[in-house]
Each structure stands twice: as structure tokens, then as C-alpha cells.
Amino acid sequence: MDPNLIRHIVEAALLAAPQPQTLAQLAGLFPEDEQAPPGAIEQAIAELREGCADRGVELVEVASGFRFQVKAEVHAWVARLWTERQAKYTRATLETLALIAYRQPITRGEIEQIRGVAVNTNTIKQLEEREWIRVVGHRDVPGKPALFGTTKAFLDYFGLKSLDELPPLAELKDIPELEPQLPFDITPPGIASATLSHDEAGEEHAAPEQTQ
Amino acid sequence: MDPNLIRHIVEAALLAAPQPQTLAQLAGLFPEDEQAPPGAIEQAIAELREGCADRGVELVEVASGFRFQVKAEVHAWVARLWTERQAKYTRATLETLALIAYRQPITRGEIEQIRGVAVNTNTIKQLEEREWIRVVGHRDVPGKPALFGTTKAFLDYFGLKSLDELPPLAELKDIPELEPQLPFDITPPGIASATLSHDEAGEEHAAPEQTQ
């Protein structure tokens, strides 16, 4: 099969499809008795990607496959096609999303624990409606709280192939006013040590005053 | 303003817009204090149009403006993005196909004689559309019934070099161990005939006497 034809098919399919397409999906465009040769689709993708150098769009790979998208450098002009479309997300939404992205699976209670404030039901609903997060299970504690995780749509939206591509989580920063006075080298006994050891797992038990 | 940038903007806008864009709409993408020079957008469109020669899409002008669209020559592949899997073949279809494979050239009447029931016209059409069977001639008897045979596509699909690679009929009868491996329901022999009558909606029972 002519490699140019394969490239044309892949390009047209990526531009025609409403969703990003995986290599397998692209291979599925070719009928059983006339399959694209092995590696031909990868080759076509590579060529298309290079061919975008002098174009206004680029071919990128995101979590659910390959897609063409407007280059960031011309987006400012293109954005004038739509009067007001850019949804702004509040800090509450972004912080909740960040906690779900970096700490998934995580319950709403655990999010509240870290943020120190109640999570608005609408915030969760908004993220669910955008299909950026979903319930991935329930924690086996009283009340069986839902555990949230991010979706492929979340990665797609932020142009990421996988969670690994998220910006690395910052190191714990010292609190300068307090740090010198804090005996961190001494293992804190009792409740404090239990809580500290749960640092990564998301903590269930807060100081009693914290929980609603 | 750099003509390349203008071309990139026009291309990206046409690919991002849900509707065709007129020259005026495209000109509107540029802010008042940084308008595209006169003729620059027309020039960009002309260049983009030429640039489609070796691509899977083309830039066309329709009543409401310019748009990129999938080229007709790759549509057959792209259309598979919206594929609809047809229902599994009925037992009647499989029997008809098998009889044509093993007894070709064979007329529809002969198939009906062996199966004991009339063959639905759709069954034959279905197999012809799939290009698994074809008319290889007509029997020189009153009515000149078509003689059906299998095609190379049939052999290709089942990975056979020739019909000889199909198991001989005698062998077929003696392989009960075939059954447990089969992923589909096997009708127990006792109620086979009763069930078969439901196989295909339009299939009328032929009187058994007719076949004698």
C-alpha cells in the first residue's frame, strides 16, 4: 500500500474524528484484507508531525491518542472565533482537581483535610460533569466515602499523555519562622507520629476539631 | 505582518471553526491595530489550497465560506470511524455459505433441497455483498437458475489457499470434540429443527416432501 495514501488516510481520519485516535483505532480504518503494513501508521504519524513545522496546527499525542490541535502561538487569533468560551476555574476547583490528580484515589474528606476547608458539592459536580474526575471506588470505612480519580478526558484536556507528565509535586517547603524551633529530629509520639506517617496515604483521622 | 503567520492563523482558524469562514470573518480575527494587509488572507487561502495537494484534506469554498474537508479519495477509510457492526450471521446464512463452499457450483434450489427450507433472498445477497460468493454461471434448465461458487475473498478471509484445505465432509461428521471448543451456543440435536425455524425471520419452511 502506498505510504502517501496511508499518510493521507491517517491525516484525514485524525481531522475527521471527534476524539483522539489511537494507533489501534487508526489501524482499524484499513479493511481486513488490505491492512496497512506494520509500522506504516507510526511512520505516517511521524511524517505528519514533521509536516506541521510550517503550519498553524500541530499533531500531538495525548492520553487517548493522537490529535491535531491549534498551535499555542496562533491560538490568540483563533480564539476570536468564540466570543467567550474560556472557562476560568476557581482556586477551589483547581486545588481540588490537583489533589485528585496527584493523590488519587482520594476521598472528599481527605481533600478537605488537606485544604482545611469543606469542598463545595458543586465543585465536585462540576469536575464530574466535565468528565475530568470519576468515582473509582469507595473507601472501606464507615460511610463508604467515594474515592475520586482523574479520567483520560482530564489528561486530554490538559494535553498530557499520562499522569507522569504532570508537573512534579513541589517538595515540602520549610516554614522559616517555625522550623528552627521544631524538634523534627525527635520522633513525635502518639497521635502526631501516626498522623505524620500517613502523609502520603491521605489521612482519615484529623484532629477531632477538624472534622465536621 | 509575516505572511507565514497569517497563513498559520488562517489555517488554524479554518480547522478550529465549526462552520465555514468567510474572508470577512477571517479578517475579523486580526485586531484593529494589527490588521492583515489587503489581499494577505486571499493569498494565504491560495497557498493553503495548493498545500493540500499531498494531503488527506482539501480546502474548498462553499456557500458560507471556506472550509477544510476530507478528500473523497480517502473517504472510504475515514468512514470507518463511524462503523456499525452488523449482527452476527444466522445459522441459515452459515449453512448456505457452507453448502456453496462444499457443493459449488450450486443453485439456490439445490441448497433449498438439502437444507429442507427455502433460502431467503437476503441471505444470498448478504453473501454476495461480502464478495464471498458469486454467480459462476446458470444451469441450463428451465428458469436458468444461477450457479453460485465461492470467491478468492472467501478463501482469503478464512486463511485458505484452496478449498481443499477445508476439512472433508466425512471428517466433519466424526468430530464431536469440535463442539466444546466452540464459543457459541450449539443447539442440541434433539431440538435443532425446531430452533432452526426461528433462525431467519423471513424464512418459510419448505415442505419436506418437496425434496424427495
Place this chain on the structure above:
Amino acid sequence: MSEPTAQEAGHPVFPAPPQQQEMPLAVVKGQPVLQMPQDLYIPPDALEVFLEAFEGPLDLLLYLIRRQNLDILDIPVAEITRQYVDYIGVMQDLRFELAAEYLVMAAILAEIKSRMLLPRPPAEEGHEADPRAELVRRLQEYERFKKAAEDLDQLDRLDRDTALAAAHVPDRSVAKVPPPVDLREMLLALREVLKRAELYTHHAIRREALSVRQRMGEVLSRLSDRQFHGFETLFTPEEGRLGVVVTFLSILELAKEQLIEIVQEAPLAPIYVKSLAAAANDDEGEPALPEPTSDGADAPND
């Protein structure tokens, strides 16, 4: 008493909320601050703005620590508590559930303060955790995710920084993909037919060389022009002896089924073959086919 807590013995030394000044909303350690909010003292009329500007008490504390260099140890607990209690009245018209969290924070601060003021039993000296440790840990943890949220917001995202590129598809008709067929399915179907056929008919289907059947179709196709073809032209010597035999058998079988006519004008003269099953009706398609029932009756000589 050389404990750090001893330094605060003289409070409240904090200045009162400066309602007499116009711009500064608060004064921290004698320094007027113009930005909102300045410290834990929130003028009641600014409470709503205050609640919207911060994501909660941790966010506020972080702000105070990072921007105002507030020393958590230097918090006049009694004053804070009194003010927070005053807010309760104001908050009734506002979002109380948010304000509650600030009250919780005030309580935590008060608790820390009181624990630090209390003398520790000598036996537990060196074992008791610093009462601020948990708060510090939570502040650090929160700060990480505050930063993560900012990073997330910086990522190029659809709609804001890029848009999907799509081309029009002139014909959106749905392609129909035929179902997959397993060869064994077909064989099993055939077996069922044969079982039934044995019940209905007296003649069982004989074992046949299928290559002959296949070749019969091929020969018929080659003869489909209804012209006489040289007998030899039907053979392909490249196929070897077996291929020639298969072709020969298929010609004999076709002759037996009266699908072809074999003509030889004289002994040793060239042999010609002509199809009796020519595709004369091919173009007419379905309508040319006879009724299925009469068709069935047509082939008793099988």
C-alpha cells in the same frame, strides 16, 4: 522561664483594629498594611471579601506567614478568640460554613497557645511533640497542593490555549462492517445441515475433492462468454500434473452435470468446450431468478 512563650507574657500588645484610618485595614506590629487581608483580625465589613480572597484558614495562615512574616508564636490568642466570637453575629448573613473553618483554626491556634503556655510534666519532657508540629505539617502539605494547582493552571489546555483541529466530512454515512465469522461456526452449521439432509433425502452427500469443485467454478467463469474454447486452453501447465488432473476432472464433472458441452468434429480433431451455463442472465440480477419453490423442483436430477 526561658521558653519562647515567655516572651509573650505581656500581651495583648496588639494595636486595636484601626477603624479610624481610611486605607489601612489593619496594623500588624505597628505596621499599617494596605492589602487585604492583613492578619487574623478581620474587620467585620471586610469579612465577605476576606472569605472570597482565601481558600480557607490554611491559605490565610500561609499568606500571613509568607508575606507578613507573622510569627505564629506571636499570636495574641485571647484577642483572636474574642474577635472570632464577634464575627459569629456578622456571619449569620454570610456563608457560615466557610466561616466555621476559620473559627476552627482560631480554636486550634488557641489550643496550641495554651499547650505551649502550660508547663510540661517533667516525666514527659522530651517526649511530647511540639504542639505546632501538626499545624506546620498541614501548612506544608497544603502549600504543596496550592502550588500544584497553580502549575496545573499553567498547563496548555483546550479552549484556553489551544483548540481541536477538525475537518469537515462531506459524507457521514455509516460504514457497515460485516460480522466476523469463525470457520468452525460454518463447519458446524454444515454438519447440522447434513444431519438434517440425511433425514430428508436418500442420497447422502458424497465426499468430494473440493479442488475439483473450485475448479468447476473457475472453468465456468472462463467459459462465460458462451464461445467455444480450445480444450487445451483450459489447462495451465505451470500448475503441474495435479493441477491438470483437477482441471480435467472438473471438466468431466461439468459435462456430467450438463453445464458444459464438449465438441469434437472428428477423431483426433481439436476438442472444443462451450458453456451451457453461460452467465446470460447475469446482468438481469435478482428478478431473473425463478421462484424459490419452482427452483427447488428444478433440480431433481442432482
